Amino acid sequence: MIPDSLGEYTITRLLGRGGMAEVYEGFDADLDRPVAIKVILPEVGGEPGFEERFRREARLVASLRHPHIVQVFDFAVVDGKPFMVMEYLKGNTLKDRLAELRGRGETMPLAEIARILDALGGALDYAHGRGAIHRDIKPANILFTEQNEPVVADFGIARLLGDVGQLTVPGQIIGSPAYMAPEQARGEEVGSSADQYALGVVLYEMATGRTPFQADSPTALLMQHVSSPPPPPRSINPNLPEALQAVLLLSL
Numbered sequence: 224m225i226p227d228s229l230g231e232y233t234i235t236r237l238l239g240r241g242g243m244a245e246v247y248e249g250f251d252a253d254l255d256r257p258v259a260i261k262v263i264l265p266e267v268g269g270e271p272g273f274e275e276r277f278r279r280e281a282r283l284v285a286s287l288r289h290p291h292i293v294q295v296f297d298f299a300v301v302d303g304k305p306f307m308v309m310e311y312l313k314g315n316t317l318k319d320r321l322a323e324l325r326g327r328g329e330t331m332p333l334a335e336i337a338r339i340l341d342a343l344g345g346a347l348d349y350a351h352g353r354g355a356i357h358r359d360i361k362p363a364n365i366l367f368t369e370q371n372e373p374v375v376a377d378f379g380i381a382r383l384l385g386d387v388g389q390l391t392v393p394g395q396i397i398g399s400p401a402y403m404a405p406e407q408a409r410g411e412e413v414g415s416s417a418d419q420y421a422l423g424v425v426l427y428e429m430a431t432g433r434t435p436f437q438a439d440s441p442t443a444l445l446m447q448h449v450s451s452p453p454p455p456p457r458s459i460n461p462n463l464p465e466a467l468q469a470v471l472l473l474s475l
Contacts, residue, residue: 230301232260232308244380248311251296257311258296261380262304277305283355284379291346293366293376312374314367321362321428330460331429333467339365340426342373347422350378351415358413360421361402362428400444401434408445423474430467431459435475 225247226234232249238259239246249260263277281298284307288294297308317339324331343365350357357364357378364377400408404420407413427435435453438444453475456468 229260229262229304229306230299232258234260249308251308259309259311260306261309261377262306265303274300274305280379281305281307283353287350287353287355287378289346289349291342291372291374292350292378293374309376312366312368314369314371316363316367317365317373317425317429318362320367321432325432330432333430333464336426336429339373339429340422343375343422343425346375347415347418350375351418355379356413356415357418357421358407359399359402360418360425361399362425363399365425400441400448401436403445403448405449408448420475423471426474427453427456427471430463430471431456433459 225237228234229247229249231253232251235248235250235257237245238248243264245262245264247260247262249258250256251258263273277300278298281295285295285298293312294310295307296310299306321331343360347357347360355378357375359377359380360375364375366374366376368374402421402424404413404417407417424434436444436447436451438447453472456471457463457465
């Protein structure tokens with residue numbers, strides 16, 4: 224059931240639901256603007272110590288100010304429900320755009336790839352310099368503004384859910400196997416290099432139309448990241464320049 228409000232924010236509609244969080248479109252009456260509200264589900268947010276970790280991570284994410292990172296305006300815990308209030312973006316996601324291109328049998332133009340990569344690389348470099356690691360870079364977490372500018376969403380969420388997964392469901396994978404760095408796949412502590420690897424996978428997908436590794440199960444996919452070299456991008460898209468292939472293979 225969709226709530227009418229959450230704290231001081233009116234709930235307009237449900238935008239999406241996952242296994243650990245829901246996202247609503249809301250309205251901030253004081254500032255007269257729509258907002259996106261990510262609510263952590265009770266079975267996750269009720270874990271011992273979660274609220275303290277949530278507030279600590281939310282403060283770090285809210286401190287990020289970059290044109291290519293979704294801005295967090297507010298965060299709170301109301302009636303046991305931790306939530307973040309973020310800017311509401313009406314544009315689609317990079318995942319949507321890549322799916323449209325695949326449907327037409329096309330790949331993204333190189334100039335557009337360069338524009339998006341420059342924006343995302345700058346955003347990650349800024350965040351890493353302030354101690355924020357994303358841990359779940361993927362096309363679904365890259366949104367576009369009405370001005371067609373790419374922005375990274377969901378900073379801090381993967382770390383929070385990863386902490387809960389380790390406490391509640393041993394062996395549960397927190398993240399997206401198709402984009403996950405080898406050290407993350409092995410369950411090791413991750414740093415900025417994991418985000419850089421995931422961005423390399425996104426770049427590979429933009430350039431070739433598919434992710435480098437394909438498998439029938441998440442476990443098999445993770446093992447490929449750990450132990451297999453990616454197929455040369457030009458074997459999938461022979462129109463790619465040699466220099467771009469070299470960059471892609473180095474990034475992975």
